[in-house]
Amino acid sequence: MTNKRKVIGAKRDKDGNITGVLLEGNVNFISSEKAHEMAKKGIVDLVAVETKNNKYIRTRPDGEKGNNLDEMADD
Incomplete structure (x- = not known):
């Protein structure tokens, strides 16, 4: 349990x-930048990803589509 x-x-x-x-x-929503920092510290259940030019967040891979950030976002 986490x-x-x-x-x-x-x-x-x-x-x-x-x-x-x-x-x-x-x-209230928190910014993706704040969530990235929180993920790096282990505070939120997200993965902090950093590339040469970008920082972003992802959900943990688990084979479920419904809990992906793109699926959670309202259009």
Whole structure:
């Protein structure tokens, strides 16, 4: 069992990029940048990914489509 905060929602910009996530127990979204930092510290149940030019967040791979950030985001 994990003590990490669970992500229950996501939002995206007009280009389809994830810009924020909603954590269980929160009423406001936090930015994807803040979520990235929290993931690096092990506070949220996300994976912090860093490439040469970008930082982003992902859900943990588990074979389930419904809990992916793209699926959680409202259009």
